[in-house]
Amino acid sequence: MMTNTNRRLIVVVGATASGKTDLSIALARHFHCPILSTDSRQVYKGLEIGTAYPSKEQLQEIEHHFIAELDVTQDFNCGEYEKVALERLKTLFESHNTVVAVGGSGLYIKALCEGMDDLPDADPALREQIAESLATKGVEWIAAQVAELDPEYYAVVDRQNPARLSRALEVCLTSGKKYSELRKGGAKPRNFEIVKVGINMPREVLYDRINRRVDMMIEAGLEAEAYSMLPYRDCNALKTVGYSEMFDYFDGKISLEEAVELIKRNSRRYAKRQITWFGRDNSIKWFETNKVEKILEYLDNQI
Numbered sequence: 055m056m057t058n059t060n061r062r063l064i065v066v067v068g069a070t071a072s073g074k075t076d077l078s079i080a081l082a083r084h085f086h087c088p089i090l091s092t093d094s095r096q097v098y099k100g101l102e103i104g105t106a107y108p109s110k111e112q113l114q115e116i117e118h119h120f121i122a123e124l125d126v127t128q129d130f131n132c133g134e135y136e137k138v139a140l141e142r143l144k145t146l147f148e149s150h151n152t153v154v155a156v157g158g159s160g161l162y163i164k165a166l167c168e169g170m171d172d173l174p175d176a177d178p179a180l181r182e183q184i185a186e187s188l189a190t191k192g193v194e195w196i197a198a199q200v201a202e203l204d205p206e207y208y209a210v211v212d213r214q215n216p217a218r219l220s221r222a223l224e225v226c227l228t229s230g231k232k233y234s235e236l237r238k239g240g241a242k243p244r245n246f247e248i249v250k251v252g253i254n255m256p257r258e259v260l261y262d263r264i265n266r267r268v269d270m271m272i273e274a275g276l277e278a279e280a281y282s283m284l285p286y287r288d289c290n291a292l293k294t295v296g297y298s299e300m301f302d303y304f305d306g307k308i309s310l311e312e313a314v315e316l317i318k319r320n321s322r323r324y325a326k327r328q329i330t331w332f333g334r335d336n337s338i339k340w341f342e343t344n345k346v347e348k349i350l351e352y353l354d355n356q357i
Contacts (some may be wrong), residue, residue, distance in 0.1 A: 092157030
């Protein structure tokens with residue numbers, strides 16, 4: 055998306071554990087600019103280990119936004135993120151020509167770059183009915199309904215996120231159309247240029263990185279961090295990989311070893327959905343991991 059402005063948002067995308075954070079730091083150093091997170095979980099306080107915040111050194115070196123800004127009890131959706139992120143960008147562009155956005159949450163990136171689609175208004179009665187089904191039948195039942203009504207969305211959605219699954223089911227039932235179809239509206243205008251770069255690597259290499267990162271999270275104290283979040287386990291912020299499995303361990307449903315293996319498996323599955331999601335975006339220029347110089351050369355040539 056080209057504009058008549060010298061303001062530019064560089065968007066870094068890729069699967070979890072692919073190296074997005076390190077790349078964003080390198081880009082921010084090069085362009086002397088701040089970083090805006092597009093991660094739907096790093097925005098919450100207290101999830102430092104499980105959501106892989108940038109390191110303390112990285113946070114001290116580079117100005118970051120939307121890292122640990124919200125309490126886990128706060129509800130925060132894509133529409134709200136679009137609004138506050140655009141306001142934040144407006145302020146940042148007053149003193150910087152470039153801002154780097156980084157994260158793996160496809161919907162947050164879509165909200166920031168394109169805006170959210172106009173979807174049917176909520177039906178309170180239907181929403182209550184779906185909530186009751188979620189409480190009695192579980193998120194697996196909601197996911198199965200979405201899979202039947204909208205297999206395209208089911209292929210990319212975070213299946214451990216009941217809020218997104220419930221909203222998709224609600225839209226399908228209200229409109230009689232697929233949620234994925236209604237979300238394909240035209241992009242809203244932005245008064246800055248958007249350049250997207252993605253990190254790609256062989257699947258087996260990525261999965262090995264994911265497995266090793268989970269082991270590092272455990273060593274860093276993920277169990278204690280998750281335990282501290284037990285009182286808030288019903289909050290949407292905690293319904294995510296790393297915490298859901300630990301809560302099952304605390305409940306005695308599985309062993310710690312099983313929880314760790316499930317975190318690895320579910321993280322790999324999440325990465326696969328991210329790859330599918332980003333693979334559909336033809337505006338992304340893909341690079342192999344650790345090709346910082348090539349990425350900088352590409353970005354410098356875009357100016």
